[in-house]
Amino acid sequence: MTPMDTSTATPDSAAGHPVVELDGIRMSFGGNVVLDDVTLPVRPGFTGLIGPNGAGKTTCLNVISGYLRPDQGDVRLGGRSVVGGSAHQIARLGVSRTFQTPRLIPHLSATENVLTGAGRHYRGGHLSELFGLPAARRDERRLRGQARDLLETFGLGEHPGRAASRFPIGSQKIIEVARALLNEPRLLLLDEPAAGLGAEDVDRLVTGLTDWAADRDAAVLIIEHDLELITRLCPAVAVLHFGRIIQSGAPADVLRDPVVVEAYLGADFAAGD
Ligand SMILES: Nc1ncnc2c1ncn2[C@@H]1O[C@H](COP(=O)(O)OP(=O)(O)O)[C@@H](O)[C@H]1O
Ligand SMILES: [Mg+2]
Structure with a gap:
């Protein structure tokens, strides 16, 4: 096997079996469909999940970690379905998370x-x-x-x-x-860990996570608006928009995709890039 070139890796070509896999997840609240047929493999290393506010990113983490039970679809951890497991049971299988506001x-x-x-x-x-x-x-x-x-x-x-x-x-x-x-953990779920952090803290976070992950097989799924951080850390990123994954792949490609730019990043980003 040749060493992975992280700049061109996509979620499907990246090394390793998925640590966790969302498969056709549908989640609604009182008739409001918040996740619609979401399929997302999360392999060892860092995977970014981005998208506008309200896209359903935190809901994805809640489904994976057992805080929410999806209406449809499967969540497989190490190939084994964990849908219906409690948050406590899923944590015991090696899934750790942080919350948008520190607890x-x-x-x-x-x-x-x-x-x-x-x-x-x-x-x-x-x-x-x-x-x-x-x-x-x-x-x-x-x-x-x-x-x-x-x-x-x-x-x-x-x-x-x-x-x-x-x-x-x-x-x-x-x-x-x-x-x-x-x-x-074999799976770490981070919900906007860099929100509210100054540049020095962002560096601490990135350095610490990179050091921690270096000699481990763990997977880290990271929701973040800081696209520079996503680009630094993640060989693979998926974009959620109105509850659907609209694009995934290497950040360099995904962040240039006109559909993503239109949906999420806005004209300023496209012009400034
Ligand atoms: N427990 C809940 N009950 C009802 N609606 C919810 C609940 N959790 C999230 N939502 C709704 O689902 C949508 C997606 O929310 P969320 O996953 O938090 O988005 P994001 O993290 O991408 O900003 C929002 O419209 C939000 O209001
Ligand atoms: Mg959120």
């Missing part, structure tokens, strides 16, 4: 907040926690180390003990990403 516990430290992502790998369980069994104590030490390493990865290792609420909003969003990575 940290404000008074807990950065490290403690990252640790709340531990659910899936806490082998000790409640009883050993209660009795302070050695296995649980070892787990906790290991997880604390991992939490601090993740904060370092994202350039936030300086104040691991500082309360989450005392970090700027951009850093809080990055702490939430670190939390989503603690349990070694």
